[in-house]
Amino acid sequence: MSSTFDTVANIISETCDIPRDTIKPESHAIDDLGIDSLDFLDIAFAIDKAFGIKLPLEQWTQEVNDGKATTEQYFVLKNLCARIDDLVAAKGA
Amino acid sequence: MHLEYFKLIDRIVDLNLDEKAIRAEATVPQTSTIFEGHFPGHPLMPGVLLIESMAQTSGWLVIALTRFERMPFLAAVKDAKLRAFVEPGQMLSISANLVHEGSGFAVASAAVKRDGKLVCNADITFRVMPFPDPTFRASMERIAAEISFPMKAPADG
Numbered sequence: 001m002s003s004t005f006d007t008v009a010n011i012i013s014e015t016c017d018i019p020r021d022t023i024k025p026e027s028h029a030i031d032d033l034g035i036d037s038l039d040f041l042d043i044a045f046a047i048d049k050a051f052g053i054k055l056p057l058e059q060w061t062q063e064v065n066d067g068k069a070t071t072e073q074y075f076v077l078k079n080l081c082a083r084i085d086d087l088v089a090a091k092g093a
Numbered sequence: 094m095h096l097e098y099f100k101l102i103d104r105i106v107d108l109n110l111d112e113k114a115i116r117a118e119a120t121v122p123q124t125s126t127i128f129e130g131h132f133p134g135h136p137l138m139p140g141v142l143l144i145e146s147m148a149q150t151s152g153w154l155v156i157a158l159t160r161f162e163r164m165p166f167l168a169a170v171k172d173a174k175l176r177a178f179v180e181p182g183q184m185l186s187i188s189a190n191l192v193h194e195g196s197g198f199a200v201a202s203a204a205v206k207r208d209g210k211l212v213c214n215a216d217i218t219f220r221v222m223p224f225p226d227p228t229f230r231a232s233m234e235r236i237a238a239e240i241s242f243p244m245k246a247p248a249d250g
Contacts, residue, residue, distance in 0.1 A: 038168055041198045041218060048195055058197040 004051075004081040011046040012077075015039065025078035030071060053087040094146075096125045101146035102187065104241045108157055113191035115154040117240070119146060120184045128181060138179035143213045144170055147203035151189035151217050153242060155199050156233070158191065161244070164233070165199060165219035173215035183207055189217075197221055 005025055012029070013020040016039050029035045035043065044055045063069035073079055094101055107116040121138050128136035148167050155165040179185065189203040199221050204214040224230040237244060 041168060041195070041220070044195055044198070045193055045200055045218075048193060054194075054196055056196050061197070 004084055005077065007050055008047060008077060008081055008084065011043055011050065015042045015046060023077070025076075025081070027077050028072065029075040029077065029080070031075075047084065051084055051088050053084065053091060055084075055087070094119045094122055096122065096127050096142060099145065100236075100239075101142060101149050102153070102240050105150075105153060105243070106241075108154070108243055110157060113154065113158060113194075114188070115150055115157070116186060116188045117146075117150045117153070118184065118186055121179060121181050123181045125181075136181050138181075138183075140173075140175040140213070143175060143179060143205055144173055144215055146185070146187050147189065147205060147213070147215055148217055148219075150187040151191075151201035151203045152219065153237075153240075154189050154191060154201065155219060155221060156237075157242070158194065158199075159221065161230075161234070161237075162223065163221050164224045164229070165221050167217070168198065168220045169218035171216040171218070173213070175213045177207070177210070177212045179205075179207065179212055185212065192216070 009020060009023040012018060012023055012033065012035070016033070016035055018033055023033065027033055029040065044057055048054055060069065060074045064071055064074070074083065094103060101119060102117045103119045105115060105117045107114070109115070127139065127142075131137060131139050148170070152165045156163070184207070186206045187203070188206070189201045191199060192202050193200040197220060199219045201217050201219070202214070203217055205212045224233070
C-alpha cells in the first residue's frame with residue numbers, strides 16, 4: 001500500500017505539478033487536489049504503465065453516474081491505491 | 094486534402110492491427126482560401142493542420158482497433174514539433190503508432206514525412222467513446238470509404 005501510494009503520489013505530483021507533500025492518502029483527487037478529467041487521463045496513462053494494468057475508468061465513471069458508487073470510492077487516493085493493488089493482484093493470479 | 098472541409102487524409106495505404114500502426118498519404122492542395130491568409134504571397138500549410146492530419150491518421154487507427162465501434166476525440170497534443178515548412182503541392186506520408194489503449198482513452202505517437210524526411214511529430218491523446226449517434230457513425234463510414242479505409246480489417250481483427 002505505501003509503495004503504491006508513493007508511486008501514485010509521485011505520478012500525480014509530476015503530471016499535475018502539485019507539491020508532493022500536499023498529496024496525502026486521504027486526498028480526493030478531484031475535490032482536494034483539483035485534478036480535472038483531462039489531467040486524470042495523463043495520470044491513468046502513467047499508472048497503467050507503472051503497474052502494468054488498465055484502470056477501468058469507464059466502468060468507474062458509469063458506476064458513479066448511475067449512483068452505484070461514490071467518487072470517494074475511486075478517487076480518494078488510499079482507495080485508488082487499494083483498487084490498483086487489487087488489479088495488480090488479479091493480473092498475477 | 095481538402096483543407097476547408099478538414100479532410101486532411103487522401104488515403105490510408107497501410108493498416109497493421111497486430112503492430113497497431115497506420116500510414117496515410119495526403120497531397121497539400123495547390124490552392125486554398127487558407128493560403129490567402131497563411132501567408133499572403135508565401136503560402137504555407139498551417140502547423141495546426143499538420144497536427145490535425147496526425148490526429149486524423151491516429152484517429153483512424155483507433156477506429157480500426159475498436160472495430161468501428163468507438164470514436165476518438167482529440168484531447169491533448171504533446172511535444173508537437175513542426176520541423177520544416179510544408180508548401181502547396183507537396184505529398185506527405187503520415188504515420189501513427191498506438192502507444193497505449195486505456196479505458197476510455199488512447200495515446201498515439203504520430204509523424205509526418207515528406208520525401209522520407211521528418212516534417213513534424215507529436216504525441217496525441219484521445220478520449221475514446223461510443224459514437225454519439227448512428228448519423229455520426231454513418232458519416233464516418235462515408236469518409237472511411239473515401240480514404241480507402243479497409244473496413245474488412247477491423248471486422249477480421
